[in-house]
Amino acid sequence: MKPTPCTAWIKWVEPVAVLIGLLAVWWFASHGEWVSRVFMPTPEATWESLLKGFSNESGTDAADLRVASWQTFVRMLLGWGLASLIGMALGTLIGMSVVARQWIAPTLEFLRPLPASAVLPLAISIFGLSPGMVLFVVSFGAMWPVLLATVQGLANVEPRLREVAAGLQMSRTAFAWKIGLPATLPDILAGMRLSMTVSLIVAVVGEMIASQPGLGQAILLAARSFRASELFAGIVLLGALGFISNALLAGLERRLLRWQRP
């Protein structure tokens, strides 16, 4: 490998240049009609659809990307929050007791590979096509990473900490609050990050199937009526949603795990 010129300027410009290059390829591909316009709109058309969706000129709710993004975001966040709370609570209950861990943990391992969306048909037949049903499936699917991380983290708490707790004659609840959960926090946060991704995916799928308002429904409708620029605008927004939620969570993780760094 040749040594690279390591000026700060080039380091900053190169990644941006690659991204712009990719956009340029998109521009040429769509303008040169390498791929049919039906599938691949020009970047300008996508941008225009984004602007139109945000200014809401059409006046209808379904075409309003601002409303749709917000609804998907809320659905994802609510499902994720519920999943994290329930996952942590159940995980602590199971993880704190050796007996419960021995009896129940294998079943949890069995449920882990089950696709979250596979629960959708069951949930539809029980709850019907309602917003509550989608929320249930989102939180059910996103619960597993947090639950399993909590159980695993509690099982791996440093044995000397247990001895300290025993020496201090801490009650089980006190041990869970003061030692168990703080020591498990890195695992739980890693699980919560995974469950954020799962909740966005399941929220979008749920909106597609149950026709709940949101980006999932918006992009499906756009594809069905061959409005490729709106479809691309929706995909861009979903990417942005994933990016923002990930960045927020990374920030939270840094704050909460300050104690880990020397």
Added chain:
Amino acid sequence: MPEMWTRLRPWAFPLLLLTTLEVYVRRVSASSDALAPPTQALKAWWALLWLTTDEGLWQVTGFTLGTAALGLLLGAFLGLVLGLILGLSQRAGHMSFLTIEVLRPIPSVALIPLTMLVFGFGVRMELSVVAFATFWPMLILTQAAARQVEPRLLEVSDALGLNAWQRTKWIVLPAMVPRLFVALRLGVAVALVVAVTVEIAANPHGMGYAMMIAQQSMEPARMLAWLFWIGAVGTLINALTLRAQHWVHVRMGGTLPQTSQAST
């Protein structure tokens, strides 16, 4: 005796859950369109097992697994190649990180409508969504694995005067194998989940669609049969890949103790 009990213990909790469901459905909501007792689901599964038409258990399962495997093959191959390039050249890795960070958060299911538009329903749309979903973890993990190749091994290759291709083939790839297998195992799990999700959301083939259709035709027994079957297939594949990973780990550990230590 106590050993036997420990062996049976994992089955106790699921058995309790299933019995509760059985009793609950039979007692409380016997004529329900939403739920069926697990014994009925088992019966429905048995019927599907012997069905030789296109809706038979094996045909449907084969479609999902085959498409997931093809998608994984494509996504993992592209991820491996690009990950190797970006992992071995620091400059290339630095140049592309922004693009990757922008594209990676797009949820794979967002591509379902687009692939529907481009390919219509069928194998190709499902395959491409699976490939997209498995591409990113493979890319990131391959890149990380290539960066973590023991520097002394690279010094050896320099001393031997190997060219880039020989170095990749003889030194870098073998040193990466245990880590690559971890990535591939993750990819297998992702591929199966995404394939079933695509079938539930749009594609009218495979296990996900069979389950969806059973729900829509108000046959809860068949729906539950598919749900349990999807779970069983997922668990089986998970166990198999875990065993394969372990096997590779031991094999590589026997020949290259250094890498096996690095990957634990």
